[in-house]
């Protein structure tokens with residue numbers, strides 16, 4: 001497969017979706033792990049220290065640029081695939097129907113991805129844009145822990161985060177296993193194991209993320 005095919009052919013697009021999706025799956029583990037430092041319940045001292053280290057570290061900045069490139073590629077390819085599938089389904093009524101064994105969330109990956117995109121835009125506006133502009137333009141460090149407390153004790157924003165995390169759960173439930181399948185790992189013995197790991201990963205990561213807003217809202221964290 002040539003570089004051009006990777007971006008233009010159907011199989012190339014799916015491969016890119018799978019590879020970028022796997023990278024984002026790993027990112028979520030690192031992101032959740034670092035954020036979990038808030039559960040030390042020390043007023044954000046440990047969490048802020050780690051967040052400060054991550055944002056000043058050159059290697060992390062390079063990785064962050066890669067992360068955004070992968071996010072953008074994943075989103076663009078996802079939208080293109082979604083549009084193509086929608087067009088194919090309109091061609092004939094016969095292929096409008098999905099096979100009966102397909103889960104509802106697998107049919108709505110495009111919509112779930114769109115909710116997640118809106119969630120991500122809101123999320124970055126809360127925790128990333130202001131923090132980075134303050135750091136780069138004024139050399140100041142924002143207290144991310146206090147920012148989290150402010151956002152997650154607002155009932156409206158709390159509800160939006162919960163909706164975003166439910167969308168993430170269903171997006172991951174399909175995406176995890178689908179990424180391995182697209183990358184050619186389709187085996188009688190391994191596929192059920194990958195499916196099981198995917199369900200465990202999706203549920204565990206979403207519960208861990210959800211516990212963050214919930215803990216602030218319930219007043220469990222200082």
Ligand code: HEM
Pocket residue numbers: 031035051052054055064116120123127128131144148161168209210212213
């Ligand atoms: C409720 C759970 C979450 C909390 C409390 C949270 C918190 C944060 C915080 C504090 C930052 C700023 C980090 C810094 O500037 O050093 C951040 C950045 C970011 N978050 Fe989240 N996040 C959550 C869920 C998510 C989810 C589900 C995604 C992806 C779907 C995500 C994607 C990102 C991205 C892409 C960045 C910017 C890159 C980075 O700084 O690492 N976050 N988040």
